[in-house]
Amino acid sequence: MQKDYLIIGGGLAGLFFAHELEEAGKSFCLINGFEPKAASKIAAGMFGPLGGQLSKLAWKAPEMMDALISTATALEKKLGSNFFHLMPVEVAFGSVKDANDYASRNRNEIIDQYLSDRKEGSTHLQAPYGSFEMLRSGWLNTNLMIDTYTAYLKEKGIYRQHFLDYSDLVQTETGWNYQQESYKKIVFAEGIGALQNPYLKEVMPFKLCKGQVLTIYCEGLAADRIVKKGIYLVPLGNHLFRAGATYEWDEINDIPNDHGKEEMCQKINALIHLPFSVLNQDAGVRPTTKDRNPVIGKLKFADGLYVLNGLGTKGVIRGPWLAKILFDHIEHNLTIPREVSIDRIKQA
Ligand SMILES: Cc1cc2nc3c(=O)[nH]c(=O)nc-3n(C[C@H](O)[C@H](O)[C@H](O)COP(=O)(O)OP(=O)(O)OC[C@H]3O[C@@H](n4cnc5c(N)ncnc54)[C@H](O)[C@@H]3O)c2cc1C
Numbered sequence: 001m002q003k004d005y006l007i008i009g010g011g012l013a014g015l016f017f018a019h020e021l022e023e024a025g026k027s028f029c030l031i032n033g034f035e036p037k038a039a040s041k042i043a044a045g046m047f048g049p050l051g052g053q054l055s056k057l058a059w060k061a062p063e064m065m066d067a068l069i070s071t072a073t074a075l076e077k078k079l080g081s082n083f084f085h086l087m088p089v090e091v092a093f094g095s096v097k098d099a100n101d102y103a104s105r106n107r108n109e110i111i112d113q114y115l116s117d118r119k120e121g122s123t124h125l126q127a128p129y130g131s132f133e134m135l136r137s138g139w140l141n142t143n144l145m146i147d148t149y150t151a152y153l154k155e156k157g158i159y160r161q162h163f164l165d166y167s168d169l170v171q172t173e174t175g176w177n178y179q180q181e182s183y184k185k186i187v188f189a190e191g192i193g194a195l196q197n198p199y200l201k202e203v204m205p206f207k208l209c210k211g212q213v214l215t216i217y218c219e220g221l222a223a224d225r226i227v228k229k230g231i232y233l234v235p236l237g238n239h240l241f242r243a244g245a246t247y248e249w250d251e252i253n254d255i256p257n258d259h260g261k262e263e264m265c266q267k268i269n270a271l272i273h274l275p276f277s278v279l280n281q282d283a284g285v286r287p288t289t290k291d292r293n294p295v296i297g298k299l300k301f302a303d304g305l306y307v308l309n310g311l312g313t314k315g316v317i318r319g320p321w322l323a324k325i326l327f328d329h330i331e332h333n334l335t336i337p338r339e340v341s342i343d344r345i346k347q348a
Contacts, residue, residue, distance in 0.1 A: 002175060002182040003027040008164050008197075009189035011040035012142065012315040013308045015149050016323035017187055019075060024327065029181065030153055033163035037254040039191055040142050040315060042284030044213055044234050044244035046226060047317040048089050048137030049114045054098060055105030058314075059339065062110060064321040065136055071320035072140060081148040083141040088116070089134040092127035092229040092271065099129040124220060124272050125227055139226065139234045139242075140316045166198050175304050185330065189308040191287045199305055203347055204295060209288040209313065210248040212260035216241050216268065218276035231267035240279070243268055247313075256281040288312040296326045297342035306330060307342055 005021055007014045010032025021028045035041075049065055051058035058064075072084035093099040105111070116133040125131060153159035170177045175184040192208060194200040215236070221227075223235035233241040246260045261281055268276060287310055289295060294310040308326050311318050328334040338344055 003029055004184050006183040006186045007189060011038050011191050012319040013189035013311055016319040017308055019071060020323045020327040029158045031160045031164050034161055037284050039284045039286050042282050043142050044242045045140040045142045045316055046232055046234055048134045050134055054102050057111055064317045067321035067324055068317055079148040079152055083144040086138040087225050089137045089226040089228055090122055090131050091134060092125055092131045093129035094229055096129055122222055124274050126271055126273060185304045187306045187308055192285050194309055199299060205290045205345055207288055207290045208252045209286045210252050211245040211286055212256055212283045213242055213244040214264050214278050215280040216243055216276045216278055218274050220274050229271045231271060252285055254283050254285055256283040286313055294318055294322055294340045295342050296322050296340055297336050300347045
């Protein structure tokens with residue numbers, strides 16, 4: 001029998017879309033190639049509502065936060081697992097100017113819901129210019145979410161572990177066939193794997209960004225918040241912290257190197273007063289685009305093909321909202337905001 005959807009990619013994008021389909025009672029199958037270095041597996045999983053500037057919300061931040069909280073809470077319940085951690089992020093100002101800009105920000109009710117002026121910062125934070133707290137933020141244990149959701153989909157018999165052979169996709173009158181199965185629609189959510197996708201490789205405006213992360217051991221640092229100044233430390237429990245990340249635009253590969261380790265160790269030393277040891281180092285490639293915005297929507301040159309990609313540096317906060325917007329566009333013909341729509345990109 002023909003299924004409603006075939007999803008290609010089982011990282012954050014593909015799984016958040018799968019959740020939307022389940023919520024709506026749609027039938028689907030998800031195909032995911034085994035890629036231990038996929039961005040979703042390397043990610044530190046941090047999320048928060050602020051953009052580049054300390055006193056400004058990121059674009060659509062309230063809507064994205066709502067979507068993330070409702071999706072992650074529903075997923076935790078469905079999967080019987082605990083991978084979503086809401087906690088404040090304490091941000092140390094990097095300069096007097098940062099502190100002054102923050103103090104003289106345009107106050108309004110919306111942004112102030114997300115900020116708290118702490119009178120006393122964390123003891124071990126190096127914050128000579130002070131700090132503030134970002135609320136309704138935290139981190140998603142992406143590995144745990146991926147593992148539990150994947151196991152759940154496997155159990156239901158709707159997960160296949162292999163890389164899609166694009167030459168086996170055959171368009172029919174009612175949708176697409178792939179290896180003896182028939183689907184009405186296909187959603188491509190392959191992250192940087194889209195570079196191998198003949199339908200997408202000319203379309204995706206990638207400007208990829210390598211990132212390196214460390215796992216450190218540090219006694220004495222509070223585990224009830226994330227701390228941040230240039231780099232962030234996410235508490236994993238048992239005195240372990242994920243430190244992230246580097247942003248490297250020139251040498252794109254998923255190989256950790258000494259340069260990345262040194263850069264992060266220096267930044268950790270500038271962030272906290274405590275000694276630490278490095279237990280692990282990892283690297284991955286973020287699916288970032290030239291204008292830094294995601295790409296979602298329908299491919300123009302063939303019916304029934306859709307894309308959910310370009311989550312960039314913020315897959316956690318963006319993913320659930322984008323999955324909902326794409327689903328509502330496909331099923332209810334709602335408009336995709338131009339900022340994230342594939343329509344802003346020239347398609348052959
Ligand atoms: C070092 C680092 C730190 C990061 N930290 C954060 C953070 O703190 N917070 C945050 O929000 N974001 C963070 N990110 C970004 C985040 O990881 C990404 O935005 C997000 O994971 C992208 O998800 P995705 O599903 O689009 O892509 P991916 O995670 O790459 O998943 C794509 C999946 O598709 C599969 N696939 C590809 N091609 C095929 C095919 N042909 N057939 C079948 N399967 C295929 C791949 O194997 C992979 O499993 C970080 C990224 C890096 C690298």
